[in-house]
Structures are given as C-alpha cells and as structure tokens.
Amino acid sequence: MKDETKLCHLGRPHEGLRMVNPAVERGSTVVFPSYDDFRGRGRPKYYGRHGTDTHEALREAVMALEGAEGVTLTSSGLSAVNMAILAYAKPGTEVLVTDSTYDPVRAFCDQYLAPRGVDVRYYDPLIGGGIRKLITEKTALIHCESPGSLTFELQDLPAICEAAGDVPVTVDNTWGAGHFYKPLQLGATISIQSATKYLGGHSDVFLGTIASRTAKAAKTIFKTAQLLGNATSPDDVYTVLRGMRTLHIRLAEHEVQGLALARWLEEREEVARVLHPGLPSHPQHELWKRDFTGASGLFSVVLKRGDEAYTRRFIDKLNFYALGYSWGGYESLCLPAWPATCRSQGAWREERQVLRFHAGLEAIEDLTADLDQAFAAANQEPLPAP
The missing domain is CATH 3.90.1150.10 (Aspartate Aminotransferase, domain 1)
Structure with a gap:
C-alpha cells in the first residue's frame, strides 16, 4: 500500500458490524477470565498503563507509515527523544548528538545525562560519514535531527548510518512526519516524531512516537518505557490517529x-x-x-x-x-x-x-x-x- 492508503485504513476495525473509527478504550485495570489467562504468555493487554486497543490502533498506523517493527508511544515529542537516548546511554558511555538538535534535548543531555556519568559530544550536523572519526568504544548512540531545529541543516543520514556500524542511530523525524522522510529505510535504528506536530495536525494534543527498525530495538525501547512508568492517554492517542487520516x-x-x-x-x-x-x-x-x-x-x-x-x-x-x-x-x-x-x-x-x-x-x-x-x-x- 502507498502511504495515502495506509493512513486511511490502518488501525481501523475491519470485521463485523462496526464503526469506521476505533473506539476510545479508557481504563487502568484489565481483568482476566481465569488464572490460566492471567498467567498466560503473549497477553495482548494486561494493564492500562501499557496501552489499550486504542493505543494499538495508533501503533499499527505509525508502524506502517515508518516501516517499523515496533512503536512506543510517549507523552510528548521531547519525552520520545529523551526516552530513546536513555534506552542506550549508560554511565561510562557517550552519546554523539547533532549540534543542531532541538534545544530542550540539549538541555536534557547537559543537565541530566552529563551529571549522571554519560559523556555528551556535539558534532557538526554536516559531518556525514566523517562521524566515523568521533566514534569510540564508549559510543552508545548517535542522535540526528534532519533538518535541524531553527537552522535547517540536512544530515547525510545514509553516510552516518554506514559509518556508525553497530552503534544505534536515532533520528528526529518530526519535520518529514514519516511521510516525506523515511529514516528507517535509510539505515537509522529509530525514527522519532513529536506527534504533537503534523500527525495530530491541529495544535490540540501532546504525544510522541518512537518507531524501531528491528524487533531488538523495539524491545529495548519498550522495556525502557516500562521502567520509566511511561503512559499515554487514550483520548490523546485517538486524537492523533484521527489527525493521521488526513x-x-x-x-x-x-x-x-x-x-x-x-x-x-x-x-x-x-x-x-x-x-x-x-x-x-x-x-x-x-x-x-x-x-x-x-x-x-x-x-x-x-x-x-x-x-x-x-x-x-x-x-x-x-x-x-x-x-x-x-x-x-x-x-x-x-x-x-x-x-x-x-x-x-x-x-x-x-x-x-x-x-x-x-x-x-x-x-x-x-x-x-x-x-x-x-x-x-x-x-x-x-x-x-x-
């Protein structure tokens, strides 16, 4: 399917007598019909903080749009970027961050990561494959943003990803909205959006999306979200999914x-x-x-x-x-x-x-x-x- 068709159809109910849009499913407690169901593996949902069918509908749509193996929803675009970085940055490691990054991300790196033992190095957004010279055995992550906030430099993402080797590469993809730009197809590990912007489209909601190219990366992000107590409102999720249709x-x-x-x-x-x-x-x-x-x-x-x-x-x-x-x-x-x-x-x-x-x-x-x-x-x- 082309993007236009995906945006219109994915995340919608497709069986039986139904509404055209998924319902807003609100709730914290999920109840199980039996002990065996409670103990069973592969439960589609087991606690409201991890999402309801409403959340799953949006995840399905964003996965299709970005070409991802998994999507985690967060409370804002900033929380999505920071959570993706936290999933890989540990004390004693370093992260390479584009110098053109969103200023609140820079504040997070300088005021939260650095005091907790994570080295942060900013690189010229035009570095391209030259980033290879900055990568060391301590490098845990390379964070890109293309185009850059305020100054709109584009990054040569394929060259950066090739130089990165096994180092995960995250990209703020809010400007391209997953429709005009496909970072995962260009080699990035993770594509991040502030769904507050174009996905929602009406300046009335906060949400972030983290789309992972591999199942391994998706599991790493999801686990981090769990540990940090991440949760998003089904009403906000529904609003973003409705915005994505257009x-x-x-x-x-x-x-x-x-x-x-x-x-x-x-x-x-x-x-x-x-x-x-x-x-x-x-x-x-x-x-x-x-x-x-x-x-x-x-x-x-x-x-x-x-x-x-x-x-x-x-x-x-x-x-x-x-x-x-x-x-x-x-x-x-x-x-x-x-x-x-x-x-x-x-x-x-x-x-x-x-x-x-x-x-x-x-x-x-x-x-x-x-x-x-x-x-x-x-x-x-x-x-x-x-």
Missing part, C-alpha cells in the same frame, strides 16, 4: 504554502537568507532531493537587521501569524529565534535575527500581504545607535 493531504498543502512563502521572502530586501531545504538556494538542496519526497511548512529566514526593536515591531504588526511555540497545525506562526545561543561546534556563526515560520493553511495572498505590511511598519523603526 496527514498526506495536509502535508501536501503545507508544502505548497511553505515553498510559496519561502520564495516570496527570498525576494524581500529585508531578508538576508531563507533556510528552506526545498529551495535550490539551500546548501543541502541536492541531499533533500535524494532523501526526501517533499517538504513541510516549517522554515526559517535570517533578517538583515538583528536589533530587537525591529523584530518587536515586525512581529507585533502581524495579523495572521501567531507568536507561539510548537508548529504543525493549520495555523501560521512566526517565532523569533537565536540559534547562536544553543550551538557549540561553530557551524552556525550567524549573529543576525532568525525568524522561524510555519506556513499554515490560510490563503497565500493574505499571508504575503500580512508580511508586506509588517515589513513596512518595521522598516520605520530607526536604526540603533552605533
């Missing part, structure tokens, strides 16, 4: 909207650079064409001016772009960012203001007109004193 339609429109906005912004005199992998101007555009089948609606721009007064006036004048964290819903967003504050490898040297945009589903004419009037207002802001 993922391919929404992503196609987000791609059109995002590229249209990115091209429009490339022509603005106020903009120094647009950071969108789908544009020919992006340094890793050829890599995007090789490994991705599309682009989502998230990208950044670097403004020529970097003073806060200019940024403040621009953002406060916007009408159709909300100011807020997260992304992946139907609404457009504009978020100021300062990537230099969370980088350590020198690959990002830009000191000017970065704005991260999420292209929503509004009319493109309204979105560009809104940007035009916001730029006009910001351009009236006097230059800061030397």
